[in-house]
């Protein structure tokens with residue numbers, strides 16, 4: 486006899502996708518143009534307008550967006566790039582892809598983000614770039630980091646993978662950066678299944694990024710088609726590029742999701758505020774807005790208090806109560822490819838990665854479900 490649980494497990498996240506996205510994807514399929522084409526161009530324009538930036542270049546993921554951003558920033562072999570270890574490993578990997586060395590800096594224990602002070606401690610004569618992450622959608626204090634490093638000729642790339650919908654000093658996260666990278670993976674608010682975007686203000690840089698995402702072609706396949714079906718337009722390949730393209734099916738979904746983004750942010754912030762009320766003293770460990778902006782609560786993380794049981798025990802107890810939580814943000818310097826490479830002590834990184842867990846938070850989470858999460862957490866922590 487099978488045992489059917491009385492109440493289904495509450496997932497840690499669920500994308501907010503519906504009929505409108507399904508219709509948009511179907512329309513792209515019916516049009517016959519499924520690779521990068523008119524819908525990608527429309528999504529890029531809409532995303533750039535949403536941010537108030539000049540250029541947006543759609544790619545296959547934030548990882549590929551970071552890869553192109555670093556090439557665009559001129560980072561290569563022999564260079565160092567300061568990154569937080571406290572980030573999804575793709576942040577450090579992108580540096581490794583271009584032959585440079587990721588140098589791990591610590592984070593502010595309150596925000597989980599780099600600060601000018603933690604970056605300063607990691608700079609050397611070889612530093613060519615900094616990747617400033619908006620961890621879990623919490624805006625990083627970009628101005629302070631730029632003011633420190635730009636006079637030394639160092640480029641800051643903003644890894645806004647989690648940041649669509651967050652605000653930094655009243656402006657969309659990423660929009661004030663020289664180069665920013667976004668993710669549209671389903672764990673983010675705005676999703677296209679997989680997908681990403683690079684944004685910048687410089688037209689020449691944007692043109693180069695467009696070529697690099699498409700094998701280095703001087704004229705894109707879509708533009709050749711638009712020019713009288715391609716007759717007479719012969720492309721050249723002037724440098725080694727990549728296939729980092731987004732499809733028109735993804736872009737069609739992205740256009741719908743972008744319209745829904747303000748509602749997603751509002752709902753998440755409402756649910757996060759409700760967690761804060763329900764959690765009582767435990768809420769001291771809940772991620773919060775910094776002084777310089779407002780987050781989208783892409784990841785609603787909680788630092789377990791002193792004296793709480795081990796995190797694995799808490800996660801196991803939550804799972805037994807039908808609540809799917811997750812360990813908090815990883816630390817790249819503790820994983821095999823980067824083990825032993827940290828040059829600096831990273832106490833805040835190690836504390837957060839060891840003691841944090843991510844609570845369920847998504848658009849369709851109900852108040853009843855949230856009550857169940859909090860009850861299970863109280864029970865687990867004791």
Ligand SMILES: Cc1ncc(COP(=O)(O)O)c(C=O)c1O
Nearest residue numbers: 546547548573575646668669670
């Ligand atoms: C900070 C950060 N950077 C980069 C990535 C990679 O994004 P993608 O999965 O779109 O490649 C993620 C994914 O979670 C992330 O959190």
